[in-house]
Amino acid sequence: MTTMSDPPSESFRPSQLLNDTRYRSYTFQFIALLCLIGLMAFLGINLVRNLAAAGLNISFEFLGEPAGYDINQRLLEYDSQSSHWRASVVGALNTLLVAFVGCILATIIGVVVGVLRLSKNWLISKIMSVYVEIFRNVPVLVWILIVMAVFVAVLPQPRDFRGDSPEASMFLDLFAFTGRGFYFPQPYFTVEWATGSTGWLIIIALLVGALFGTRAMLARATRIQEATGVRPNTLWINLAIWFVPLILACVIMGLAWDIPELRGFNFQGGIFARNSFIALTLALSIYTAAFIAENVRAGILAVSKGQTEAAASLGLRPNRIMNLVILPQALRVIIPPLISQYLNLTKNSSLAIAVGYMDLTGTLGGITLNQTGRAIECVLLLMLFYLTFSLAISAIMNVYNNAVKLKER
Template sequence: MIIQIFVLLCIGWFLSWLISNVDANFKALGKDISFEFLFIPAGYDINQYLIDYNNRDSHLRAGIVGLLNTGLVAVFGIILATILGVTLGIIRLSKNWLASRIAYWYIEFTRNVPILLHILLWHGIIINTLPHSKNAINIADISFLSNRGFYIPKPLTENGIELVYLLLVIGIIFSVLFFKHAKKKQDLTGLQLPVFWINLSVIISLPVIGFFVSGLPISLEIPVLKGFNFKGGMHMSPELAALTFALGIYTAAFIAEIVRAGILAVDKGQREAAESIGLKPSKVMKLVILPQARRVIIPPLTSQYLNLTKNSSLAIAIGYMDLVATLGGISLNQTGREMETMVIVMLIYLSVSLSISAFMNWYNNKVKLVGR
């Protein structure tokens, strides 16, 4: 107890000294700590945003736009990395020599090249290989792909859309309840119900029925070429695409090795027992191996999700306006509030990381073995 109290006193003294030192340096420079800059006009444009924004909005709104852009990359990157990583991890253990070697070479090459080079490589590929806006790849006269980005129709809601939303919510609730019912039935009887296809059909069909019943309350805003670029519709910038691909593909290499280690941690007798009762290899992997392997996979997988989210801060290298580029970059340079902006950025990344960790720890507790 004496040692612990002494350590806590030392930590408290160090933090106190650090804060007083910062305060003394700021006074010597004639500066104070203030967050009033958040409410003055930002004065700069952002090339990708999920909420309405223009350069007359405040630095606070610019920071929110940057945070949403960071979240967008993180979500898409995690989905891509998980799907690709799990697939590669399984292929890595395949009895097919060629497939196993290709997965091995991919993993070794990808994870031994710095992530920044991956980002620059994908950005260069997209910018230099796709055509200019006037020669954009036309997809059914409603979507267009060029080196300025990917433009798709934007749905515009009208009166009556509430019924579509209501039926969508009902479909989701039904899917959750049906999933629990199917799992309980499988545990009791061993009977497997086509949960995925039934839930998918319900989630799609109910809103579609509501769409026609309420009189087609959704119209589409088609992107149109005006001048040197497209106007209208929804826009996915090349920077967003490059960053998502780079982060997803890079992180997938690490996830693949985690999945491989998790599968190898399952005793081979489990596979042999499953095969002995006539289960196909795909069923063995889905129903026997992966459910047991995920208890080993999830803890290190959490670290990879955190790494991907934090690596998104490298977006500034290709001009993607994320949290670091907006609040921690342009806003910092314009206002001179380096301490305030860095504290905000650090606290936001800390909060996001802790949220991801909390969710993954909750899921880990749901699937862990329960002692009897």
């Protein structure tokens, strides 16, 4: 009862603590704080007592020790002698990779489905409704396992490609779609100075340059249009900006393709997308796309019909109406739930553990936890990672929301 900041009036009675609205809130907060402290103390004391009884301690030193296990998909240099910390980072990057690819894929599918669901074509809109309802109303874990089952049971395994009259063959002799994953041809540069990352850095630089180049061209076209009323045709010159340097660079650096080929137990060479990665990404994105489709549909429907009619009466063509009138207004409605779907997708990616994809839950929350037995530390770090990620995205979203808020005057 000592938390009151107001000096009590002379006629203060203890019953005021409960009955007087001025003081009651202090009483309640005091009680709540007591409960919270009590709960924390209860949990903390138990933890200390349990750990002492088991002779354990809380320590993060295990993160520096060699992990001892291998990870199949690694975006960083990693081998079994690297530390648990590095294994966690590799896992975290795998999580982010799935989340990134999954979000892009989910957005594309979701927008297409959402728009088609509003299509006047009865059959198409019905099919899209069925898609949305079926995928929304069945657990994502089931979808992940089903897609994985397709890989395991339906697609040909490398052993089917073997032998004199194989049951399966490569697509165009370039792509191999196997139950263990998809193999794609991989471009690489043969000229000596461009091998490794140098060549790719040059390509990226060219692409960035082309982006700025086209933007400049478009700005110039707009300026001319405003000055003269005639918009110069920029299509060909833009195409040239994009492709001529690229092709030249490829020829100079000696572009070649590494084509996957069955050698030994597996296909070797080329780009390999593992079955667990594809299963997880695909399942997460078709599942999330069903929700995104609903958001997109709601967003488009939220733009009142009068807007379309007004735009039409101004003489705009249908696709200009979509681009200039409906989308800008619909996006304001669509984006916030879209971001929360992205967050859901990222959080759901922790189900990777069901298909053996080595994301953060598989490395830090899986094998590292098993091997070191440091359950509390591992789960804590795992939660911290997801929490940081979510809060960061939420913060960005808040900034965005404030930026697009209707400026009312």
